[in-house]
Amino acid sequence: MHATQEGSSRITPATSFSTLKQGTTTESACRRSSGADRYDDDTRFAGATVSLEDSAGMTLLTCAKMLTEKAGLRIVVAISVAAVVIQAFLARVPGWNPEALWVDDLVYGAIIRSDDVWNMLTAPIQVAPGLLLVWRWCLVVFGDPEWSLQLLPFVCGIAAIPVMALVVRRLTQDNSLALVAASVTALNPLVAHYSVFVRQYTLEFLVTALFLLAAAGLSRDGEGIDPRRFRRVALTGAVLPFFAMTSVFASFPIVNLGTAYAMRDWLRSRRPVRSILVSAAAYNLAVLAGYLLLRSRSNERLRNFYPDDFLPLDSLGNAWSFLANNGRRLLEMGMPNWETVGAANPDTVSWPLPFIGLGLAWLLVRPATRFFGLVVASLYAAFLTASALEIYPLGSGRPDMFAFPAAICLFAAGIHLATEWLPRRKLFRLAAAMLVVGIALMRPLHVEYYRVNDVPLIDYLAAHVQPEDELILSASGIFLAAYYGPWPVTVVETEQLSFATAKIGRERTRYLYPGMHEGEVNHYLAESRPRRAWYLAYRSRISEPRIIAAMEARGYRVHRTQETRRGRLYLGLARGSP
Structure with a gap:
């Protein structure tokens, strides 16, 4: 009897310590095998074995209950995201297939119709040449002069909604915040508006969201950078600038920060990094080649068109004023303005800004999310550098849309941090998610194309x-x-x-x-x-x-x-x- 109690007293703290070390929650224990760890020879006492079997049985029951609840919650989340997607689709369909294209879209259409493909690809227009090829293919395959060119931005604008839910779910491990991200994306007036216009902006939004999804799973806890995922990101990042030039703002930090993390791990534990270094070198060479080929698309006439949207370097005061105005507008435009109509130049609201700041702090402080936080911070730093070098305007409206996914991620992370100390934080987050989902379903952003019949x-x-x-x-x-x-x-x-x-x-x-x-x-x-x-x-x-x-x-x-x-x-x- 004494041996049994002694065995039990040794096993139970050991089991608890193991559970705490790997997650401190029953959920962490459920992720392990059937509920029992391996123990040393002392656990072979009969009493200890009985105690272990009882503990395993209770753990299995707890796991089964938790998994059932989580499966049910996932179904609810999936249904809610699907409902938001369907409602966004229905709200944007009225802008589909107009009588004629608007003049700004006609510019793209005329270039796409060029008899000479090379002439089309080398046109000095601020859009990637590969995207012109995709639009040309759509026009040839589908034939309709209006909706065949609307198809790509429309699909990208809708697809961005579930993708942002996946990004935030992977980042925060919180289903409620994933719902918030999906609804905020659906309610963004610029994303909704440009879903029906022949423009590259919804594609650029989606590409950034996909890169952030990759970044959220690239650095594995305790195992460093995943070489296979890294190679895929580097290869995709090398190709995508020819279809979405702003993809570099997201892929460049991911690839080069990932390389730095891999080198750190090599110095600590001699973990193999050769494939990562080769992939990173190939990526950077491809980006350099793309810059040399496409830099003429950012020209003096473009700079004259956006005279107030490049970071001034003549004085610190002017630079600070620029950041206070254009930088603030950049972050605000990534959020909904809670109107019911999509717009090309929407009003913005400032109340989400504190959550965005909290979100960045939360990402950078936690080791598990620090890599993602550095990627987002580097994305904004690269954007600011491009503005200072007069390569790309900042805070001008639609050209900023590629950066909106970063703001949405920071907003969701900020809510996570702000509610972390509440006693019923999950319930509070779920209530907030249901509120935003309700707005997305009851007051979706209606979009119509301009009435033209020329x-x-x-x-x-x-x-x-x-x-x-x-x-x-x-x-x-x-x-x-x-x-x-x-x-x-x-x-x-x-x-x-x-x-x-x-x-x-x-x-x-x-x-x-x-x-x-x-x-x-x-x-x-x-x-x-x-x-x-x-x-x-x-x-x-x-x-x-x-x-x-x-x-x-x-x-x-x-x-x-x-x-x-x-x-x-x-x-x-x-x-x-x-």
């Missing part, structure tokens, strides 16, 4: 223009004719725009670039003296009357043949013509 202008023009007619295209009309017209398209660079423009494969066509008005028209008509002259006035209300006056001054009788919400098509007949 295709009839091109249809009429293509049906009636003759080879000997003169055709004058306004600056925006160039893209409308290039995308919807039957003519071949060539991409050309111009000093007047921060992006490329286009020319159509038709002789006797004149292009009115920004800043070109009646003087050029007068010169064109005096030089060619056509019997008929067409003028496509698309989004040119200011210059349009002057162009018409110039045509009339040259002896043309001008009348309007077609009109839409944003454009008009004019035909000028020389005096004496029938």
